[in-house]
């Protein structure tokens with residue numbers, strides 16, 4: 592029996608399409624997106640895969656292959672499904688409908704190889720997969736930026752995370768071999784070829800997942816907004832931290848909480864760090880890029896307070912192993928560090944990070960070598 596031939600025949604006769612969207616890394620520029628700053632993400636070769644077939648009804652029947660769970664739900668606001676994973680699919684459908692897109696019910700099975708809760712944006716990969724697929728299947732003519740915004744709005748309105756645009760943008764726009772420098776205020780972007788000769792980029796997953804990550808994330812965003820509100824009283828032109836500088840922040844130092852001040856200080860510095868790192872990248876100066884990554888880690892740990900003991904430990908090991916740059920990646924509160932490692936030091940670093948981490952925390956970290964891949968696409 593030829594299993595593939597049967598699958599192909601079914602698809603040819605009755606339709607159904609296969610779509611993929613990737614997770615992402617981010618070299619530098621963290622918690623800058625919702626502040627109108629810059630980010631430097633790239634799509635990875637891991638992501639979410641979904642087979643989708645319109646079913647001629649107004650219901651969605653979805654099956655999460657990796658969880659062995661199914662859900663069935665309608666497409667009206669009151670039909671919000673209970674399962675967390677199904678909310679992403681439902682949210683994407685709702686956001687498309689809110690924008691005037693006409694979609695019908697469909698049957699779908701999805702699966703992923705991007706680790707969940709590791710800071711690699713598995714949820715954005717899921718949103719982008721369905722946004723891209725439904726746009727394609729129903730010929731909606733939605734542009735790529737709007738597809739990313741549909742994923743972001745799903746997070747805001749159906750998941751409760753007030754995220755920025757980086758993850759969904761990277762998933763939809765990814766390009767093999769390139770990072771993407773995105774100005775999150777103007778939404779102008781530029782592909783930056785990334786092939787650091789003599790180095791490897793690797794993620795070390797602390798396997799820590801913090802329960803309160805989404806509320807803590809939203810709180811960081813509120814701090815930034817509180818500081819902007821204070822600065823705006825003196826400088827009406829400031830509507831995002833991107834528009835502010837340290838002098839402005841210091842003018843309001845006594846008017847904002849010490850905590851909010853620290854948060855804003857981190858963001859203002861991080862926006863500049865990304866620009867400096869991009870300059871260094873252009874010159875192939877990876878030492879400076881790496882230095883900036885370490886500075887980002889320090890800022891995320893001490894000022895923005897989104898690191899944790901396990902991630903700080905991995906960062907310290909990286910330093911002792913001569914790793915060029917290392918930092919907590921993504922939203923934080925667990926997940927991975929991203930490391931720029933000289934090839935000659937790679938094996939020793941992985942060995943030491945694994946053994947020391949296991950000794951200290953009683954569980955092994957996971958290691959993911961990074962390959963930069965393409966964005967959302969139809970596979971069959």
Ligand code: GLA
Pocket residue numbers: 620621622623624625712754755756757758921922923
């Ligand atoms: C999460 C969010 C992004 C971004 C990062 C931090 O991944 O979804 O929008 O804010 O955290 O840079």
